Amino acid sequence: MAPKSLDFTEEFSNFVPEERNQAIVNTPFGKGIVIRTRNGDKKDVNNPETVSIREIELTDWTKPELEANDFKGGISKPHMLYSPTDFPSISPTVDDDVMTQFGRGKIVEIRNDDRNTHVVKLSSWRLAGRSSVFCYLTSKECTVMRPYRFYDMDVFEKVEHANDLKKDATSKFSSKDYDGALEIYAKAVDTVRYVQHGKDSTNELRADLIVVMITCSNNASLCSSKKKDWERTEKFAANSLVLIDALESKKDTSKIRKILNNDGIKDSQLFGTWKVKSLILIAKAQMERNDTSKAINTLKKALESISLYKKEGDNMSKQLSAQEKDIRRIRLECSQRIKLSRKIEKERAKAMFGGFEEEKKDFSEKKETVAKQTQIPNPPPPIRSPSEHLSEGDSSTTNTRNSTIEGPANIDVPSETKTNKRQSSKKKVVFADGTVPGSHFSLLQEFAVGWAAW
Known part of the structure; x- marks a missing residue:
C-alpha cells in the first residue's frame, strides 16, 4: 500500500472534466461561463434529488480589492463562483453559438418582427451535399454557448x-x-x-x-x-x-x-x-x-x-494574362540582378588584381619599344678598297669591285646591288698581267703602285 502522502485516489476521486458545451450566463456578480457541473452528495430536504453545483468562471468581476489580492507572481487567477442556481443565459446576438432543442448552431440573423425571430443555422446536423438546416426560434429558446476551442x-x-x-x-x-x-x-x-x-x-x-x-x-x-x-x-x-x-x-x-x-x-x-x-x-x-x-x-x-x-472565353483567362505579365516583369528583374551581380564581381576582381594587370601592360609596352629599336631599316653603305678610290673614273672597275663588309644574314640586299652583280657575272675583267681585279695578288700590286707614286 502506498504511503498516505503519495495516495491521490481520494483527492481526485471527484474530478469532473470540463464540459464540451459551456453556457454563458448572467450572475449577480456579472457574466460568467459554466465550466463544469458537479453532482453533490448532500440532498435538499425539500428535494430528494441530488443537488448539482455549478462551477462558474466570472469574466466581468470588477471589485479592485479582490483583484489586487489575486495577483501572485504577475499571474491573475480567475474568480470562481460555486452555486446550485441555474442562472439564465445572456441575450444572444448575431454570430453567437447557441444551444437549442434541435441541437447546437449559430445565429445568422435576428429579424425585427413581433416574435423577434432568431434564425439559427444548425451545425450539429450533417446532410448530404452540404445542405444546411435552419430553425426559427425566440431568444428564450436559445442558450448562448462559449465558442468551441x-x-x-x-x-x-x-x-x-x-x-x-x-x-x-x-x-x-x-x-x-x-x-x-x-x-x-x-x-x-x-x-x-x-x-x-x-x-x-x-x-x-x-x-x-x-x-x-x-x-x-x-x-x-x-x-x-x-x-x-x-x-x-x-x-x-x-x-x-x-x-x-x-x-x-x-x-x-x-x-x-x-x-x-x-x-x-x-x-x-x-x-x-x-x-x-x-x-x-x-x-x-x-x-x-x-x-x-x-x-x-x-x-x-x-x-x-x-x-x-x-483559353479564350474562360473566366480565368484575364487573370492568367495578368499573372503572365507579372511573370515577365519578375523575370526581367532577375536578369537585371544577374547582370548587376556580374558587374560587381568584375569590379571586385579588378580591385584585387588591378595592379598586376597594369604591370603586365607596362611590360608589354616596353617589350614592343625595344623590338622597334632593335630593327635595322636599311643596310650600312659598302666600304670601298683603296683600288676603288684610285680607279674612280673607270666605270667598269667600279661596278666590278663590290667587296663589302657582310651584314646580318636577314638583311635584304638592295635591288641595284643585285643588278650590278648580274652584270659583273656576265663581263669578266682581266688585267694585262693576267690577274683579276679584287684578287689577293692584284690588291698587293695596286698597293705597291700607290706606294711608289706617293
Whole structure:
C-alpha cells in the first residue's frame, strides 16, 4: 500500500472534466461561463434529488480589492463562483453559438418582427451535399454557448471554423492590415493542418478542406511578401503547391477534383491561377533571397501552366494574362540582378588584381619599344678598297669591285646591288698581267703602285 502522502485516489476521486458545451450566463456578480457541473452528495430536504453545483468562471468581476489580492507572481487567477442556481443565459446576438432543442448552431440573423425571430443555422446536423438546416426560434429558446476551442471541434467544425477565420482575414487584408490578416490566415491553416478524418467524413468535406488550405496558404504567403518576410512567403506558398500537385497527379481519377469542378472551381482556376499564384510567390521569394537561377526555373513552370490552361472565353483567362505579365516583369528583374551581380564581381576582381594587370601592360609596352629599336631599316653603305678610290673614273672597275663588309644574314640586299652583280657575272675583267681585279695578288700590286707614286 502506498504511503498516505503519495495516495491521490481520494483527492481526485471527484474530478469532473470540463464540459464540451459551456453556457454563458448572467450572475449577480456579472457574466460568467459554466465550466463544469458537479453532482453533490448532500440532498435538499425539500428535494430528494441530488443537488448539482455549478462551477462558474466570472469574466466581468470588477471589485479592485479582490483583484489586487489575486495577483501572485504577475499571474491573475480567475474568480470562481460555486452555486446550485441555474442562472439564465445572456441575450444572444448575431454570430453567437447557441444551444437549442434541435441541437447546437449559430445565429445568422435576428429579424425585427413581433416574435423577434432568431434564425439559427444548425451545425450539429450533417446532410448530404452540404445542405444546411435552419430553425426559427425566440431568444428564450436559445442558450448562448462559449465558442468551441480547437480541441473541442470535430472535423466538420474545424473546416467551418477555418472558413470563418478566412472571411475575417480577408476583411483585414482589404483594409491593408497585413499583420492581422497574416495572423488569422496562419491560424486558419493550423486549424485544419492535422485534421484526422473519421468514418463520417465525406468527399465534400475533404474538398472543402483542400480549398481552405490552398487559399489560406496562398493568402498567408501574399501577406508575408507584403511584410518582406521572404522565408515565410516561400513556406506558405510551398504548402499550397504540394496540395495542388498531389491533386493534379491523380488527374481524372480524383473524386475530390470532380466535386470541385461541380462546385464551379474549374481546372483553369485550380491548376491555373491558384498554382501560378503559388509559383509566382515562390519565385519572388527566391529572387529576393538572391537565388535568381531557381527563381527563373520556377517562373518557367508558371508559364507552362499558363500555356496549358489559358483559353479564350474562360473566366480565368484575364487573370492568367495578368499573372503572365507579372511573370515577365519578375523575370526581367532577375536578369537585371544577374547582370548587376556580374558587374560587381568584375569590379571586385579588378580591385584585387588591378595592379598586376597594369604591370603586365607596362611590360608589354616596353617589350614592343625595344623590338622597334632593335630593327635595322636599311643596310650600312659598302666600304670601298683603296683600288676603288684610285680607279674612280673607270666605270667598269667600279661596278666590278663590290667587296663589302657582310651584314646580318636577314638583311635584304638592295635591288641595284643585285643588278650590278648580274652584270659583273656576265663581263669578266682581266688585267694585262693576267690577274683579276679584287684578287689577293692584284690588291698587293695596286698597293705597291700607290706606294711608289706617293
